Amino acid sequence: MPESSAKGRQKSCLPDGAGSAKRRLERKNQFFIRLFMEKFDVIVVGAGLAGLAAAWTLAGEGVEVVVLERGDYPGAKNVSGGRLYLNPVRDLFPGLWDEAPLERAIVREGASLMARNRSVTFHYTGSELRSDTPQSFSVLRSKFDRWFSERVEERGGMILAKTLVTDLLHENGRVCGVVAGGDELRADVVVACDGVLSLIPERAGLRAPGRPHDYAVGIKEVIQLDRNRINDRFNVADGEGAAHLYAGDITKGLFGGGFLYTNAESVSLGLVVSIEDIAREAAAGDAPSLFEAFKARPEIEPLIRGGQTVEYGAHVIPEGGYRSLSRLAGDGILVAGDSAGFALNLGFTVRGMEYALASGYYAAKAVIEAKKAGRYDAATLAVYRQSLEESFVLHDFQTFKDTPQVLANPHLFGHYPELIGNLMRDLYTVPAGPKSPIFTTLRRHLTLGELWTMLMDAKGVTKI
Numbered sequence: 001m002p003e004s005s006a007k008g009r010q011k012s013c014l015p016d017g018a019g020s021a022k023r024r025l026e027r028k029n030q031f032f033i034r035l036f037m038e039k040f041d042v043i044v045v046g047a048g049l050a051g052l053a054a055a056w057t058l059a060g061e062g063v064e065v066v067v068l069e070r071g072d073y074p075g076a077k078n079v080s081g082g083r084l085y086l087n088p089v090r091d092l093f094p095g096l097w098d099e100a101p102l103e104r105a106i107v108r109e110g111a112s113l114m115a116r117n118r119s120v121t122f123h124y125t126g127s128e129l130r131s132d133t134p135q136s137f138s139v140l141r142s143k144f145d146r147w148f149s150e151r152v153e154e155r156g157g158m159i160l161a162k163t164l165v166t167d168l169l170h171e172n173g174r175v176c177g178v179v180a181g182g183d184e185l186r187a188d189v190v191v192a193c194d195g196v197l198s199l200i201p202e203r204a205g206l207r208a209p210g211r212p213h214d215y216a217v218g219i220k221e222v223i224q225l226d227r228n229r230i231n232d233r234f235n236v237a238d239g240e241g242a243a244h245l246y247a248g249d250i251t252k253g254l255f256g257g258g259f260l261y262t263n264a265e266s267v268s269l270g271l272v273v274s275i276e277d278i279a280r281e282a283a284a285g286d287a288p289s290l291f292e293a294f295k296a297r298p299e300i301e302p303l304i305r306g307g308q309t310v311e312y313g314a315h316v317i318p319e320g321g322y323r324s325l326s327r328l329a330g331d332g333i334l335v336a337g338d339s340a341g342f343a344l345n346l347g348f349t350v351r352g353m354e355y356a357l358a359s360g361y362y363a364a365k366a367v368i369e370a371k372k373a374g375r376y377d378a379a380t381l382a383v384y385r386q387s388l389e390e391s392f393v394l395h396d397f398q399t400f401k402d403t404p405q406v407l408a409n410p411h412l413f414g415h416y417p418e419l420i421g422n423l424m425r426d427l428y429t430v431p432a433g434p435k436s437p438i439f440t441t442l443r444r445h446l447t448l449g450e451l452w453t454m455l456m457d458a459k460g461v462t463k464i
């Protein structure tokens, strides 16, 4: 029995005048009776962004929804780099963003190619990044998810934390609920939003077991730093932030990279590396040791100097792209967010959060349609996939369907960062004797063989 359900069954001992608190408790009790004795409209598994987006949308339309979350509270178990692009999801959640605990609007972009002993960096900033509706913000998931779950509860949705879902319930070949804490909980439809390691799509027959090739592991620290120090070090003002991605020797040439996002009073620093690559290349070291070496790099250490690590997390990321997506709907079940495989790494952007939010939203809309029709079979719920196809979600996954294969090219993370680093070294070096002409320096590095390799690699890049 989930811990919180025992609390919920206690009889109210509040005086009659206790107003809304008493009413809330009574409502909660009715919820528990419905949940454990009868049936709910919708059970959402997982209070991450996908699950909360689904519940927020359902509760807003008066649908009875309960979110089951294994963590102590929503956000307790959620790791993300922490950059949320709002443009694609702003209109799906009207009124949500004005009060949301967003950290800083990203107004400076940076990217570095990291060679063994040097690096090449570019920065970008533009007036559109400083507009009244900035395109992206840094967020801290432990804060954001908790806040979002409170908004769901305000709309009448129920969140049950400390509740681990262990299995699906089936009846006549369709999903009709879940098993949680040993209890069987029934619903018209289950929305699986339980993240990247979800077993639910497999149990529902919607996906084959995952392959290491389709996943990366990410390690992230939140490092507390004084607000003014952040402003000075990253050349931003209060409320403004910087985002920086790093690729190359920091993953020992393996597919992956590093990220740094500034929050209001901390920075999120992390490293992501392909699970298949790191298992194959033992000499590269493990992910934690790569991360420690990344932190110690002269490009990084001064940025976090004097800071205190207040959060450390490791998490898996789905990176298989379009070809690794789960089937999205079955009889009595929908799959959203990481659970379906909705995360996309394009090298210069890592996106999963707005796909989670949007897929949760469209899953909720499909349930609302199904409720009107009074049918929850796969054919009725297929409207979910259609909506995703018409939205940015499946458009993006189709557009970038070849990206995982192209980015798997080891030249991109090993050879080119060294090549460009060495070229820059020779261009910038002033020797004791005469300096070579620039063309001679270019020719020394960009040989015919090198140019041919680049041409071949560029053929792959045209697919992304």
Ligand SMILES: Cc1cc2nc3c(=O)[nH]c(=O)nc-3n(C[C@H](O)[C@H](O)[C@H](O)COP(=O)(O)OP(=O)(O)OC[C@H]3O[C@@H](n4cnc5c(N)ncnc54)[C@H](O)[C@@H]3O)c2cc1C
Residues within 6 Å of the ligand: 045, 046, 047, 048, 049, 050, 051, 068, 069, 070, 071, 074, 075, 077, 078, 079, 080, 081, 082, 083, 084, 085, 163, 164, 165, 166, 193, 194, 195, 196, 198, 217, 218, 219, 220, 270, 271, 272, 314, 315, 316, 317, 336, 337, 338, 339, 342, 343, 350, 351, 352, 353, 354, 356
């Ligand atoms: C290191 C790292 C960096 C990233 N950087 C970015 C970034 O900068 N921008 C971006 O957009 N995306 C980023 N991502 C991806 C992004 O974090 C995910 O795509 C997104 O969080 C997915 O949301 P979700 O709701 O599907 O899953 P999650 O946020 O993982 O939520 C799943 C929830 O389900 C719960 N749960 C799991 N199993 C059960 C169960 N059996 N019973 C009950 N509850 C369960 C979990 O506790 C969790 O709360 C990053 C990911 C990582 C790991």
